[in-house]
Amino acid sequence: MTDTRRITYREAVREALREAMTRDERVFLMGEDVGAYGGAYACSLGLLQEFGEERIRNTPLCESGFVGAGIGAAMGGMRPIVEIMTINFALLALDQIVNTAATIRHMSGGQLSVPLVIRMATGAGRQLAAQHSHSLEGWFAHVPGIRVVAPATITDARGMLWTALEDPDPVVIMEHATLYNEEGDIAAEGDLAVDIDRAAVLRSGDDATIITYSANVKKALAAADQLSGEGIECEVIDLRTLRPLDDATIMTSITRTHRAVVVDEGWRTGSFAAEVSSCIQEQAFFELDAPVERVCSVEVPIPYARHLEEAAIPQPAGIAAAVRKVLRR
Amino acid sequence: MNEAANDRVHLTREHALHLLKEMLRIRYFEEKCAELYSAGKIRGFLHLYIGEEANAVGVMQALEPEDAIVATYREHGHALARGLPTTAVMAEMYGKASGSSRGRGGSMHIFSATHRFYGGNAIVGGGLPLAVGLALADTMQGRNRVTCCFFGEGAAAEGEFHESMNLAALWRLPVLFVCENNLYAMGTALVQSESNPDIRAHAAVFGIVSEAVDGMDVVAVESAALRAAHAVRRGEGPRFLETRTYRFRAHSMFDPDLYRDKEEIEEWKKHGPVLRFRDWVLSTDLVHATDIDKLEADIAREIDDAVAFAEAAPWEPVEDLMRDVYTRNGMAAA
Numbered sequence: 167m168t169d170t171r172r173i174t175y176r177e178a179v180r181e182a183l184r185e186a187m188t189r190d191e192r193v194f195l196m197g198e199d200v201g202a203y204g205g206a207y208a209c210s211l212g213l214l215q216e217f218g219e220e221r222i223r224n225t226p227l228c229e230s231g232f233v234g235a236g237i238g239a240a241m242g243g244m245r246p247i248v249e250i251m252t253i254n255f256a257l258l259a260l261d262q263i264v265n266t267a268a269t270i271r272h273m274s275g276g277q278l279s280v281p282l283v284i285r286m287a288t289g290a291g292r293q294l295a296a297q298h299s300h301s302l303e304g305w306f307a308h309v310p311g312i313r314v315v316a317p318a319t320i321t322d323a324r325g326m327l328w329t330a331l332e333d334p335d336p337v338v339i340m341e342h343a344t345l346y347n348e349e350g351d352i353a354a355e356g357d358l359a360v361d362i363d364r365a366a367v368l369r370s371g372d373d374a375t376i377i378t379y380s381a382n383v384k385k386a387l388a389a390a391d392q393l394s395g396e397g398i399e400c401e402v403i404d405l406r407t408l409r410p411l412d413d414a415t416i417m418t419s420i421t422r423t424h425r426a427v428v429v430d431e432g433w434r435t436g437s438f439a440a441e442v443s444s445c446i447q448e449q450a451f452f453e454l455d456a457p458v459e460r461v462c463s464v465e466v467p468i469p470y471a472r473h474l475e476e477a478a479i480p481q482p483a484g485i486a487a488a489v490r491k492v493l494r495r
Numbered sequence: 496m497n498e499a500a501n502d503r504v505h506l507t508r509e510h511a512l513h514l515l516k517e518m519l520r521i522r523y524f525e526e527k528c529a530e531l532y533s534a535g536k537i538r539g540f541l542h543l544y545i546g547e548e549a550n551a552v553g554v555m556q557a558l559e560p561e562d563a564i565v566a567t568y569r570e571h572g573h574a575l576a577r578g579l580p581t582t583a584v585m586a587e588m589y590g591k592a593s594g595s596s597r598g599r600g601g602s603m604h605i606f607s608a609t610h611r612f613y614g615g616n617a618i619v620g621g622g623l624p625l626a627v628g629l630a631l632a633d634t635m636q637g638r639n640r641v642t643c644c645f646f647g648e649g650a651a652a653e654g655e656f657h658e659s660m661n662l663a664a665l666w667r668l669p670v671l672f673v674c675e676n677n678l679y680a681m682g683t684a685l686v687q688s689e690s691n692p693d694i695r696a697h698a699a700v701f702g703i704v705s706e707a708v709d710g711m712d713v714v715a716v717e718s719a720a721l722r723a724a725h726a727v728r729r730g731e732g733p734r735f736l737e738t739r740t741y742r743f744r745a746h747s748m749f750d751p752d753l754y755r756d757k758e759e760i761e762e763w764k765k766h767g768p769v770l771r772f773r774d775w776v777l778s779t780d781l782v783h784a785t786d787i788d789k790l791e792a793d794i795a796r797e798i799d800d801a802v803a804f805a806e807a808a809p810w811e812p813v814e815d816l817m818r819d820v821y822t823r824n825g826m827a828a829a
Contacts, residue, residue, distance in 0.1 A: 194635065220635065226665065231624045231658030238628020240564070246628075246636060261655070265618050266625065274606035274614065275597030276819035292634065310820050334822035463624075 169354035175317075176346040178324035178424070179209045183247065185358075186331055187217050190245055193331060194221040196232055197249030206251040207287055207346050232285065233259035237267050237336075240282040245331050250286040252298050267336040268311030279334045283327065288316075289381055289431055290479050291344040296467035299475070301431035303340050303380070304438030305406035314408040315362045316340040318383035320350030322406060322461075323362030337362070342410075342431075362407050371399030374489050375419040377442055378429035379405040382480055386429055389485035400489060408438060408479040414440070417450045423453040425492040427479050434462035435449035460486040502722045504556075504714050504727045514556075514713050515797070516790050518548040518769050520797065521572040524581065525744075527798050528571070528588060528602075532748050536805075538589045539601045540617075544572035546711075546743035549768035549826035550675050551576040553716025554643060557671075557724040563611040563629045563642040564766030565622040570615050573645060579607050591808035596813050599819075609654035619680075622646060623672070627659050630668035630733075641727045643671045648715075648737075649680025651697050652688050660733075664701040667732035671723050674737045675710065682747045682754040698735035710740030711768045743767065754789065 186193045195210055201224035204211030206279070225232040229250060236248040249254045256263070266330040267280050290299035307314045313333060317323040323341070330337035353359065368383065369390050376386040386416045390400040401419050405412070420426050426446050430439035443458040464478045504510070510619040525543045532541050536544055544551070547569075555576040558564070566573040574584050579595060587594030588602055595605050596615075613629065626644035626681035633640045650656050650675065663670045674694050678685050685692045695705040704726065708719040723734035741763040747753040764770075776782040 192636075216792075226661055228654075228658035228661065230655050231627065234621070234624020234655065234659070235589075235628035235631055235662060238613075238625040238630075239632040240628070242632025242636075243630045244632045254807070259760070261618060261621060262624060265621060270606075270614070271822060272819045273596060273600045273604050274608070275599050276822075277593070277596070277606050277608040278613070279822045281559050313821075 170180060170351040170353050171331060171354050172349055173320060174346065175320055175323045175350070176207065178207055178320045178352065179341065180211065180213070181325050182327035183210060183213060184216070186247065186328055187221060188329065190494045191245065192245040193247060194223055194244065194292050195247045196223040196225055196236060198225055198227055198251055200224060200249050205249060205433070207343065207457070209346070210347050229258035230262055234262040234266065236282050236284070237262060237280050240280045241270070241278055245281055247283045247327070247331070250284060252343070253286050253288040253302050254297050254300055256286050263306070263307055263312065263336070263338070268309050269337060271311060280336050281331070281334050282334065283330045285339045285341060287343045288340045289342040289344060290468045290475055291381065293470055293475060295470040298426070299468035301463065302406055303413055304430070304432045304436070305442065307438055307441070308336050310407065311335070313337045313362065314340065315378040315406060316342070316408060318345070318380050318404050318406070320348065321352050322360055324352055325358045328359040329362045333362070340380060344381050350480065363412065365402045365406055365412040367415065367419065368399060368404050369400065369402040371401040371461070372423055373399045374425040374427060374492055375401045375403060375416070376427045376429060376489065377403045377405065377416055377425045379408060380431070382429045382431055385480060385482045386485055388482040390491065392486050393489055396461050397417060398489060398493060398495070405478045410444065411442070413445050413449060416446065420446060420450045421453050422436070424453055426454070427459045427461060427485065427488045427492060429461045429485055431463050431479055433465050434460060435465060437462050456492040456494065459492050461485050466469060501676070502544050502718065503727055504718045504721065506714065506781070508781050511776045512786060512790065514552060514717070514789070515772060515782065516773065517552040517576055518713060518793065519790060520581070521551070521575050522550045522561050522769055522792050523794050523798055524575060527802065529744070529748070531588065531802070535618060538590070539603070539699060540568070541575055541748045542569040542746065543742070544569055544745045546763065546767060547675060547677060547740045549713035549716050549772070550673070550710045550738045550740055551645070553713045554673055554718045554720040557720035558641060558643055561611070561638070561640050563613060563626070563640065565613045565626040565629070565642065565644045565647055566615060567622065568615065568617040569647070570605055570645070571598065571602065574605045574607070574612060579605065579610055579612060581797050581801040582804040586805040586808045589805040589808065591805055592777050593804070593808035605651060618649040620646065620655035623650065623655050623659035626670050627662045627668060630663065630670045631666065634666070634668055639728060641669050641671050642722050643673060645673045645675060647680065648674055648676040648678070648690070648694050649683070650674070651694055656697070660698055660701045661732040664703050667730070669727045669730070670733040671720070671727050672703070672735045673798050674735070675740055677740050677742045677745070679755065682750070684754070694737045695735065699776040700825055703733050703735045705737065707736035707737040707739060710738030711766050711771060713768055713772050731789060
């Protein structure tokens with residue numbers, strides 16, 4: 167039996183960074199305060215001392231500039247990991263991500279690839295208000311030419327980075343800010359890389375399928391536990407990768423449960439949940455025994471006060487209510 | 496002393512003919528593009544380089560094959576001066592599969608990995624961070640190369656310009672920034688868009704050594720580019736070159752050119768880079784009229800061949816639409 171050890175999500179990210187830097191000398195980390203400060207969420211704490219300032223490269227506050235520099239460095243033969251403090255700041259780099267990183271391969275007729283990894287913190291739950299708390303993962307997942315992954319578990323936080331670095335195209339890793347302190351068990355040693363292609367069924371059940379990603383996986387599992395006490399058994403799917411979407415795993419589950427609830431911390435209008443819901447109705451309409459339900463954030467800039475913030479984003483009670491609704495209970 | 500000697504342009508007969516030929520190739524290529532645009536063979540936006548030929552041709556003389564180039568949407572001249580085949584560039588104008596970007600890019604997105612020609616960027620200022628990154632990759636991998644980044648004076652108003660200047664200077668990266676100042680960002684005059692229209696000053700605030708040069712004088716541009724490129728190659732960090740130039744045609748084929756006086760355009764044309772250099776080399780007896788006749792005949796043939804190539808080139812099959820959105824898709828489709 168394989169030994170396991172207990173680490174935090176943050177430690178998993180740091181270990182993955184350390185492993186990547188050690189395994190491939192072309193890898194370097196670049197971003198705001200990744201150096202002496204140790205990263206806004208302390209993911210790179212200590213790495214400066216270990217790898218030096220060339221490879222743990224602090225940048226000025228210029229998201230477009232350093233993301234674009236990451237793209238250039240990737241085309242120049244490096245394997246950059248660019249850290250953006252929060253997804254809200256990534257909007258300042260959208261030009262480079264959408265107009266350049268995502269387009270160059272196709273626009274150059276296949277001559278140039280951009281093997282770049284961009285990591286960013288996303289989501290609400292830390293009382294950081296409306297300019298540090300949004301869930302815009304769906305905007306990125308909209309764009310062909312990039313891959314978007316959202317590690318929800320310690321295993322994925324530890325294992326997705328290396329696989330992303332091996333991808334010849336840009337990969338955006340969405341790390342929900344409430345996950346960094348989460349603890350979990352992973353294998354003590356060995357190759358910890360994981361695929362970045364498939365969704366995972368984290369809990370099996372026959373009554374309804376809850377489909378979600380990132381921090382809402384934990385909330386969905388909590389809702390499923392609660393519902394189990396009422397005799398309702400939910401299947402919980404962690405999408406893991408938002409683009410390309412593993413729709414086969416979703417449809418396989420729905421073919422058995424015939425009921426679906428999609429949970430997404432993004433706003434309902436134009437949400438990633440809308441995309442998933444639409445895919446289900448295109449591919450499995452006649453399997454459904456009830457309309458697909460969505461649990462999304464309330465259409466409001468995320469507020470500071472704890473009770474308001476909690477009310478604005480999906481919670482286990484709301485997820486459980488949506489499951490009861492699709493079951494007409 | 497040797498390095499100082501290297502900074503001087505050795506204007507032999509051969510080199511004079513080369514400079515003239517390169518500028519004439521661009522001039523006639525662009526005139527042919529305008530004609531083909533009117534004939535409906537080329538569509539989309541078409542930005543011509545006529546009047547600005549001395550910039551790309553002059554700067555390119557200072558670059559080595561292993562150096563990288565990042566250009567703008569007005570980049571036909573840079574691509575040709577870098578040595579991309581006229582055939583592939585013309586086929587790209589047509590949107591054909593034999594085009595330099597397999598017809599996916601068109602006029603604004605010419606690429607060539609083998610020439611280290613990183614586009615063809617239609618976001619003003621968008622190429623500057625890329626150049627910083629390419630230079631960073633060279634530095635981190637211990638390669639002594641220059642990344643040359645062309646952009647217009649309109650880019651100086653963009654945040655990415657300032658971000659890139661700062662990064663390049665902060666990290667002492669081997670970037671040669673070349674600002675082709677043609678005085679108009681589309682229809683907006685420089686004095687209407689910059690609180691300080693002295694473009695060099697924008698680079699100087701980052702401590703980047705900058706120089707302005709007459710962009711209508713190919714030898715002056717070559718000389719300034721040699722000085723700047725040598726400094727970059729010596730590890731002195733980025734350099735900034737402002738080439739003062741003018742476009743004789745409208746911004747694009749859609750532009751009625753209502754914002755400039757006809758007299759202003761005519762005045763600049765009198766000092767046009769091709770005319771000026773041609774007259775000068777003839778006056779020095781370095782080159783004779785018969786040499787120029789031969790050059791023009793060779794270029795006319797080259798461009799006719801390019802048009803014939805583009806006409807005959809195949810279209811990308813629609814089945815390949817998705818090819819190269821991702822590298823692995825491309826490999827699967829190939």
